[in-house]
Amino acid sequence: MEAVEWSRPESEREGTPLLLMLHGYGSSEKRMSSVFDAMPKGFTCAAPRASREISGDFGWFLLDYFLDNDFSEVVAAASGLFAWLDAAMDRHKFSSVSVLGFSQGMAMATTLLRLRPEGFIAGVGLSGFVLDNHRLGAMEPLPTRIPFLWAKDPADLVINADATTFTADWLESNTDLSSVSYNGLGHNISFTELRDVASFLTGHVPGSFVADAG
Numbered sequence: 001m002e003a004v005e006w007s008r009p010e011s012e013r014e015g016t017p018l019l020l021m022l023h024g025y026g027s028s029e030k031r032m033s034s035v036f037d038a039m040p041k042g043f044t045c046a047a048p049r050a051s052r053e054i055s056g057d058f059g060w061f062l063l064d065y066f067l068d069n070d071f072s073e074v075v076a077a078a079s080g081l082f083a084w085l086d087a088a089m090d091r092h093k094f095s096s097v098s099v100l101g102f103s104q105g106m107a108m109a110t111t112l113l114r115l116r117p118e119g120f121i122a123g124v125g126l127s128g129f130v131l132d133n134h135r136l137g138a139m140e141p142l143p144t145r146i147p148f149l150w151a152k153d154p155a156d157l158v159i160n161a162d163a164t165t166f167t168a169d170w171l172e173s174n175t176d177l178s179s180v181s182y183n184g185l186g187h188n189i190s191f192t193e194l195r196d197v198a199s200f201l202t203g204h205v206p207g208s209f210v211a212d213a214g
Contacts, residue, residue, distance in 0.1 A: 004046055007033070008045075015093055015095055016042060016207065017043055018092075019098050019100060021101075022106075026055060027102075032047035033047045035194055038198060043098075043205075046088070048081065060108045061104075067160065078115055098120060098122040102127060107129055109123060113142070122148070124197055124201070127151070127156055130163075130170045141173050147176045149180070149197060151179075151196065153186055
């Protein structure tokens with residue numbers, strides 16, 4: 001990947017659980033790294049930068065108002081992430097991999113799950129959606145149903161109703177789903193939401209919880 005933000009120095013990563021954190025459309029790895037401190041302390045958090053430039057920021061693939069996409073772009077983005085992830089796993093010997101995505105990052109996170117369901121121990125989607133694509137769906141339901149937390153505002157105007165309905169159905173059919181709503185959140189991330197995410201991950205990812213010193 002072109003740029004990756006890490007929560008730990010390289011010397012402290014080996015053997016820890018990895019939390020792969022994927023930013024949204026028109027955002028960057030810097031914005032995702034701003035919530036590292038809210039995640040369970042046992043994780044090594046990694047926020048890679050998407051490769052497509054979007055008005056000075058970045059996105060995983062081109063997206064329009066209706067959340068339509070070019071499947072070849074999606075696959076190329078996923079392939080790039082897998083290549084980076086495989087190299088990182090080989091270098092740092094992470095004990096497990098979990099994935100979190102915000103907005104378009106949730107679409108990317110769930111695409112990774114669909115392509116490599118055995119590769120992840122837990123997932124989180126924030127104010128996002130799952131891609132409605134018949135080629136991705138050809139081998140579903142997935143053989144492995146990992147714990148997945150979907151957090152959103154039911155009145156989020158960025159994610160259209162059709163996408164929300166498909167996402168709900170897909171997650172129910174393919175993951176061990178926990179769903180939570182935050183009225184008034186909009187298309188944002190809140191402190192309360194992050195606290196719930198941390199609690200969810202602590203409960204499902206061995207090694208993610210580390211007690212505060214003192």
